[in-house]
Structure formats: structure tokens, C-alpha cells
Amino acid sequence: MVTLISHSPEETLALGRAWGRAAPDRWIVGLSGDLGAGKTQLVKGLAQGLGVTARVHSPTFAIVHEYGGGRLPLVHLDLYRLETAAQLQSAGVEEVLLSPPGVVVVEWFERWGDAGLPLGLVPLRRVNLAVLGETERQIAYEDTGA
DSSP: OEEEEEOSHHHHHHHHHHHHHHOOTTEEEEEEEOTTSSHHHHHHHHHHHHTOOSOOOOOTTTSEEEEOSSSSOEEEEEOTTOOSHHHHHHTTHHHHHHSOSSEEEEETTHHHHHTTOOOOSSOEEEEEEEEOSSSOEEEEEEEEOO
């Protein structure tokens, strides 16, 4: 487990950019953390690192946003409103995670695990973001999978 402290939204963005530049194909990044912890800020940086030029939005209401035009496609999922395995399956989330196109980032990733659904044999980075102060965030992550 690697733990970092981000002192500003700009540092969180920069971390995401670095991850995007190094991202392998078929990579899943699972994000957990309270509202306002910086999950979407990290995704914005990751998109920039991949070379995605489109503006990244939180997909809370749409559930999924797809971005092309970068080195790899980026799929941004938000599971906040999905609580059961049946809801995840009906939304098509399982297919995306079991065979990810490019890089898939999942906000509220713990909902996937809570539903008991399997993950494919793909590289996975589990990330937990915690609010430490007005602009400080603790970002802890661990890599698993292929």
C-alpha cells in the first residue's frame, strides 16, 4: 500500500496525470472516498495524462461517461446510485469491468465489491481518498491483478 498526501487540488490533478501517462491498456482504477474527497479531480488528471482533451464530468447521474481521443480510451463510471448486483448488471457495468476497453475508472468502487461480483484478470489499482483538511487529501493505493 502506497500512501501520499496531496496538499491541493492541483497536486491531485498532477498525480492523476502521472498515472494516465503510465496507464496500461485494460487497466481498472477503483476509487473510494467520501463526497468531496477528490475522486473526480484525480480522474480529470488521469484523462489529461492519457491525452483526452474533452472536459471530464462526474458521471453520477449518467453512471458512465466515455472519452476517446487519447492514447487509450477512458471509461468513467460512478456507482454511487447502484447498490445491488442486479442494478450493476442491468446498467452494463459488469461487462465493462470484466473486459475493460482502455482505462476504466470507477468511483464508489466499494459498491462493486459489496455486490459480490467478480473482477477479470486485469490490472487493478484500488484507491482510497480521505479528506484531511480544506485542501489536503490522503491518497492510499494498492495494485493487484494481472
